[in-house]
Amino acid sequence: MNKKPKLPIEMLIENLKEYKDAVIVLGPDLLGETKIFEIDKESKEVYNRKNMIKEPNKFWNYYINNIMKPMVVSNKITQALNELLKLDIHSHIIDTNYVKTVTNSDTRPDIVSPNGKNNRIECVKCHKIYEADSMIRELGTADKTVKCTCGGNLKPTVLYYEEKYSTPVYNAVKNAVFEEENGKPKLKTHALIFIGVDFTDTLVSELIDSYDALKDHNHFTVVITDKKNRDDLIYYNPEFGAYDDLDQALTRLTELIKK
Ligand SMILES: [Zn+2]
Numbered sequence: 001m002n003k004k005p006k007l008p009i010e011m012l013i014e015n016l017k018e019y020k021d022a023v024i025v026l027g028p029d030l031l032g033e034t035k036i037f038e039i040d041k042e043s044k045e046v047y048n049r050k051n052m053i054k055e056p057n058k059f060w061n062y063y064i065n066n067i068m069k070p071m072v073v074s075n076k077i078t079q080a081l082n083e084l085l086k087l088d089i090h091s092h093i094i095d096t097n098y099v100k101t102v103t104n105s106d107t108r109p110d111i112v113s114p115n116g117k118n119n120r121i122e123c124v125k126c127h128k129i130y131e132a133d134s135m136i137r138e139l140g141t142a143d144k145t146v147k148c149t150c151g152g153n154l155k156p157t158v159l160y161y162e163e164k165y166s167t168p169v170y171n172a173v174k175n176a177v178f179e180e181e182n183g184k185p186k187l188k189t190h191a192l193i194f195i196g197v198d199f200t201d202t203l204v205s206e207l208i209d210s211y212d213a214l215k216d217h218n219h220f221t222v223v224i225t226d227k228k229n230r231d232d233l234i235y236y237n238p239e240f241g242a243y244d245d246l247d248q249a250l251t252r253l254t255e256l257i258k259k
Pocket residue numbers: 123124125126127128148149150151152
């Protein structure tokens with residue numbers, strides 16, 4: 001792989017301040033020491049669509065006891081992240097975590113959560129969103145499927161193991177970064193910033209590859225990762241990269257933008 005010349009950090013800061021259209025992709029390393037329940041092959045046995053219909057009681061209690069905890073992660077990394085977000089240099093946040101790491105992520109319009117959020121359940125018919133938190137009693141004692149006011153079944157937004165992204169969610173991710181002009185894909189953002197992401201996640205690796213294929217000298221890829229994932233920087237060779245404690249890297253970036 002060709003080594004790109006190192007650019008001065010001032011160029012990135014200028015880009016972020018001028019365009020204010022960065023797309024920030026968040027990954028599991030933001031959770032720090034907090035362990036969250038893994039939606040994997042094992043959970044597939046209970047946490048699946050069939051059980052939600054056939055054994056709603058078992059299904060929702062499993063959901064409440066495992067997947068809903070914790071609902072929010074707050075640590076020094078997420079605090080540093082939220083300070084950065086206050087500077088408004090971004091157009092969208094793509095949060096791959098199903099736990100809340102961004103302040104007001106339930107209501108803010110700039111966030112897309114491709115893997116769902118553990119406090120949001122959704123009607124499969126009219127797509128109305130309900131807060132799981134305020135329905136814990138109803139969910140925990142359900143002896144038949146839980147219904148929306150429209151009659152549709154309610155399901156978690158947190159994806160089942162190997163469940164595909166819904167079309168609206170997938171489009172929201174794509175539309176944050178790309179647009180079409182005369183049938184050709186074009187970039188909407190001048191900086192794609194990955195923070196603590198897992199590049200083995202297909203959605204994330206697709207994003208970085210497609211962005212890198214389309215960008216010119218005016219577009220920057222930024223990867224902020226912790227020391228254990230240093231290899232990602234070597235592999236993707238972004239214009240700007242840092243491998244450090246995430247909170248310290250984020251705080252440094254915030255301070256530079258504020259100057
Ligand atoms: Zn409905």
